Amino acid sequence: MEKVSRKTKLLHWVSVIFIGLAYLFIELRVLFEKGTLQREVFKNIHYGLGFFILVLSIVRLIEKRKSESNYTNQSIDINRRKLMNRTHQGFLFWFCVMAILGLLQILPSWGLPELPYPQLIKSTHQRMGQIGYFLIAMHTSLVFYHHFWLKDDVLKRYL
Numbered sequence: 553m554e555k556v557s558r559k560t561k562l563l564h565w566v567s568v569i570f571i572g573l574a575y576l577f578i579e580l581r582v583l584f585e586k587g588t589l590q591r592e593v594f595k596n597i598h599y600g601l602g603f604f605i606l607v608l609s610i611v612r613l614i615e616k617r618k619s620e621s622n623y624t625n626q627s628i629d630i631n632r633r634k635l636m637n638r639t640h641q642g643f644l645f646w647f648c649v650m651a652i653l654g655l656l657q658i659l660p661s662w663g664l665p666e667l668p669y670p671q672l673i674k675s676t677h678q679r680m681g682q683i684g685y686f687l688i689a690m691h692t693s694l695v696f697y698h699h700f701w702l703k704d705d706v707l708k709r710y711l
C-alpha cells in the first residue's frame with residue numbers, strides 16, 4: 553500500500569482540527585451574553601481559525617492540482633477516482649467560499665465599507681455552515697464505509 557505524502561496527511565488533519573475548532577468556538581459563543589468580552593473572544597478565535605482554513609484550503613487545492621496521483625487511491629478505478637477528485641475539490645472550494653463570506657462580514661471592523669446585502673452574506677455563511685456539518689458527516693461516513701465495510705486502504709493511507 554502506498555501512503556499519501558506526509559505533507560498531504562498533515563494538511564488534511566490540521567484542516568480537520570481547525571474546522572472542528574472553528575465550529576466549536578462559534579457554537580459555544582452562545583454560552584455568553586451578547587456584548588460580553590468572552591463572547592467577542594470566542595468570535596474572534598472563530599475568525600482567526602476561519603482565516604487559516606482559507607489559507608490551508610487554497611494550498612490544498614494547489615497541491616491537488618500539482619499531483620493528483622498522490623491523493624487518490626490508485627487501486628480505485630479511474631472513473632471513480634475522477635469523481636472523488638472533483639468531489640474533494642468541491643469540498644475544499646466550499647470552505648474557501650465560507651471563509652470569504654465570513655471575512656466580508658467583518659470588513660467594517662477593519663474600517664472598510666460594508667458591502668451591499670450584509671444580511672444575505674450573513675445568512676449564506678450561516679446556511680453554508682449548516683450544510684457543512686452534513687458534508688463532513690457524509691465524507692466521514694463514506695471513509696468509514698470504505699474502512700469497515702469494503703475493508704480497503706482508503707483510511708489507512710491517510711494515517
Ligand code: HEM
Binds near residue numbers: 574605
Ligand atoms: C471555513 C471556515 C468557517 C466555517 C466552517 C464557519 C462557520 C460558521 C458557523 C457555523 C457560524 C454560526 C452561524 C449561526 O448559526 O449563527 C458562523 C458565524 C460567523 N462566522 Fe464563520 N465560519 C468560517 C469562517 C469564518 C471567517 C474566516 C470569518 C471572518 C473572518 C467568519 C465570520 C463569522 C461571523 C461574523 C459569524 C456571525 C457571528 C455572530 O454574529 O455571532 N467565519 N460561522
Ligand code: HEM
Binds near residue numbers: 624640643706
Ligand atoms: C472537517 C472535516 C473534513 C474535511 C474538510 C476533509 C476534507 C478532505 C479532502 C478535501 C480530501 C481530499 C484529499 C485531500 O485534500 O487531502 C479528503 C480525503 C480524505 N479524508 Fe477527509 N476531511 C474531513 C474529515 C475527515 C475525517 C474525520 C476522516 C476520517 C474518518 C477523513 C478521512 C479522509 C480520507 C481517508 C481521505 C482520502 C480519500 C481518498 O482516498 O481519496 N476525513 N478529506
